[in-house]
Amino acid sequence: MKKKNLADAACPIARALDIVGDWWSVLIVRDAMTGTRRFNEFAASLGLARNILAARLKKLVAGGVLAIVPASDGTAYGEYVLTPKGQALFYVLVALRQWSQDWVAQAGEHVPQLLDARDGLPVQPLQLRAGDGRLLSPHEVVLSRT
């Protein structure tokens, strides 16, 4: 049987997973946010096979997360850059990274800092706020069934 298609699911979380629900796509977006732009840069940084990198890039372009721009230097090849839609995934990566640091921490690892591009100050953790502005912890909030 065919794999289930989440693109037209009722739940927005499920639809998001249809675009970035796999493994490599998330890491590609992560690398794109650090300035990686070229095919071989992605391949070298991620260490994945060229064919599946090509497939993932194609899917991300089709999903509107990445776009191919003509070139920045003189070369005839395109570069993969994040669209605004792709840049908006930043919050997802921050949340994931924060969760991992809080709960999947590894001994003696170098924690990559999240920095403000202008002043270099470390960014504060993500925070959920209720309508009246007060902070919420996860167990105070309910995710309604879709």
Added chain:
Amino acid sequence: MKKKNLADAACPIARALDIVGDWWSVLIVRDAMTGTRRFNEFAASLGLARNILAARLKKLVAGGVLAIVPASDGTAYGEYVLTPKGQALFYVLVALRQWSQDWVAQAGEHVPQLLDARDGLPVQPLQLRAGDGRLLSPHEVVLSRT
């Protein structure tokens, strides 16, 4: 060749993906946050095969995201509940859901509301703040290379 193992990757994002990097795991956690606890409840809600549901639940338990508690009613079977580590994934789901609603919106859909469990008020979007308290947009911030 073997699939690459991200469990001991240097990047916290990659390590997180080793636990919840697949499709169904995210949806299982989402359902767990809405109160789903029993095997067949998950199976019915997600519509996935029983064998892979069993495998995913096992992996999530091994990863410390879910725990099996004896029973809440009288039955002899266990129930799957989120650990604190699993509850902390709430922020990731909120970010993902928010991104999807902002950028992958579907016409005429019913948007599931995110509510404060106590007063029922809708929750405000996730916000990133710099050290001095001001709001940051994604393109203002740099995710440093890992």
Added chain:
DNA sequence: CCGTATCCATTCCGATACTG
């Protein structure tokens, strides 16, 4: 340097039948 094409192994997923 940027991909595509091919081959192969592994994994994922669905359907179903079966056991306690």
Added chain:
DNA sequence: CAGTATCGGAATGGATACGG
């Protein structure tokens, strides 16, 4: 009700060779 066992098809992923 809660799984386990098995099967087949599809997708994923790695290695490599090839053409633009």
